[in-house]
Amino acid sequence: MPPFDRRVLLSSGLAAGAALATPASAASDAPVLFHQVFFWLKTPGAKADRDQLIAGLKALKGIEVIQQLHVGVPASTEKRDVVDNSYDVSELMVFKSVEDQKRYQDHPLHQKFVADCGHLWSKVVVYDSLSV
Template identity: 65%
Template sequence: MKNTTNHERRNFLVKTGAVASTVAVAPAALATAGSAVLPVIRHSVFFWLKNPGNQADRDALIAGLKTLGAIETVKGIQIGVPASTEKRDVVDNSFDVSEMLLFDSVEGQNSYQSHPVHLAFVKNCEHLWRKVVVYDSIAV
């Protein structure tokens, strides 16, 4: 009985994970009538702390990043730290903190860059990081 329950749980997690990952990356062009239209601009930022492993610095950076969600052109925000996934040559988990912001348009992302909340975040938190890498992409 226990094997059946674990098997059913595993199947459920696999199926829901596949659906969730499909929804999370589906471009707005695939949205159908009555369904949500997802933002098309993804702003992914990776931070390396000046003091790697310093929990107080990491917490301060995460707290600062959370303020960015208040900017009206930000349609979605996710903040993360390296996952304990399989070690592979193609996986770079050397960063300390990451954020992904979603925008409806390039104009919205451009507006975010000069927004007072974003400028305050940079001013208040830039002393925490030694390196930042940004990847901006648009859904196709």
């Protein structure tokens, strides 16, 4: 039996680890659209309103063009001048294309969300960006 070569095992392990750590989207050169939305409630601190908005946002996952959906609230991170945690709820969606994001905007579930939850917020800020 040949002697054990640790270099082969190490290089195999590093290659396997790199493959696991690489997101599937990195395998494609196609740009990805990130749709980030920040909501300020009309009644800041109203738990029932916040919970209703969060539930409404999570229901949007039923729209087939949404690749990923994250709904969140401000984190208790270090206070710095560049951090804005004045919003109440945020969402981050990932789409394969600008066209898919447009389909999302026009989708009946999105229209229902706006009709059902629009009364809850006083301000909304949207940041759309394409991966480079």
